[in-house]
Structure formats: C-alpha cells, structure tokens
Amino acid sequence: MPRAGLTTDRVVAAAADLADATGFESVTVSALARHFGVKDASLYTHVRNLQDLRVRVALLAGGELIDEIAAAVAGRAGKEALAAFAGAYRAYALRHPGRYAATQIRVDQSLVAGSTALRRTAEITYGMLRAYGLAEPDRTDAVRLLRATFHGYCALEATGGFGAPRDVRASWDKAVDALHVALENWPREPAGPRGH
Secondary structure, three states: HHHHHOOOOHHHHHHHHHHHHHHHHHOHHHHHHHOOOOOHHHHOOOOOOOHHHHHHHHHHHHHHHHHHHHHOOOOOOHEEEEEEHHHHHHHHHHHOOOHHHHHOOOOHHHHHHHHHHHHHHHHHHHHHHHOOOHHHHHHHHEEEEEEEHHHHHHHHHOOOOOOOOOHHHHHHHHHHHHHHHHHOOOOOOOOOOOOO
8 A cells, every 4th residue: 555645544443453353462563564565664654652553543442432332322221221331332342352452451541531532431421320320439330340340241252251051142131130230229328427
C-alpha cells in the first residue's frame, strides 16, 4: 500500500484488526509497518510509540463497544436493560478478542477525561443502573461487580475455560439473572451520622 495513503485513523484501524487476528500483545509498530509495506519510521508520523498505538486501539475499541451496548440498551430498563448490556458486551468480546483485550489496559486519566467514548461508557452504565436506585458508593461497587463478572466470564469462555457439558450461554443467562437479583437486593451502604 502506498505510504501517502497512511493516516492515523488507518494505522489505528489496522492495528485493531491485527489485534483481533493475532492477539493484542502481538501488535507492534514493526508488525504494522510490515502490514503496510513501509519502514517503521514511516508510522511515527502517525503514532508516537507502541504505547500510544495501543492506547489509541483501546480508545477505538472502547468506542465501538459502548456504541454496541448503547444500541442494545436503548429503550430498555431494569433486568431487560441489564441483559441487553451484558449480551452486547459478551458478543463484542467474543467477536473482537484483540480489540476487547485492548479495552482492559489502564489508560491515563487525562486521556479518559478527554475521551467521549469513555465518558459515554460511564453514562450508559450508570444509566442502566438507575432502575436499581443505587447511590454512591454502592453504584461504583455495583459497576465493579458487573465488570468483574462480565470480563471474567468472557475471558474464561474465550480460552475454553468452561469444561462442563452445561451450555455456556445458559450459564451466562443464569449469571445475568443472578446479577439482577443482587442489584435488586443490594446491601446498601449505611447512611452516615446525621447532624443535630
């Protein structure tokens, strides 16, 4: 491919595709340069270094993931929204394993603040939880439970970690049902002492 056709968006999209094909950890500037048929140095006008490239892939993937989740939960509330959220999350993780792995890296908080996709992720997630009436710090605890459950399940499923003959999808649905019950019966943080 001609070097003149390279843009930052094309480079990042190609890196995301490479991550899905070969694994996020195998994404390097050299591998990407080989893909485009150029020298490594040609890519440094589009990304600063490997870390910058990986963060850009994470932000791209995070945006794609939340777009799919937002479309799934639109117009839904309560258990229906939770199931739609969970289903979209799992579908993306299984369909795009490299991109999904990128969403799990730690991103500098200054970039998080500037990322529309990451801000939108918080809005959609908290919006989905609104039906459960959770206030802080319970809401943050609930988000952490959901993320840990969804991520753990998807990571195990992707690596064939579930060996029992029980259908994996049936177990997923049961886990979502259990999360709904947990959210409805959340052990709420006691209110602080009241002033007189």
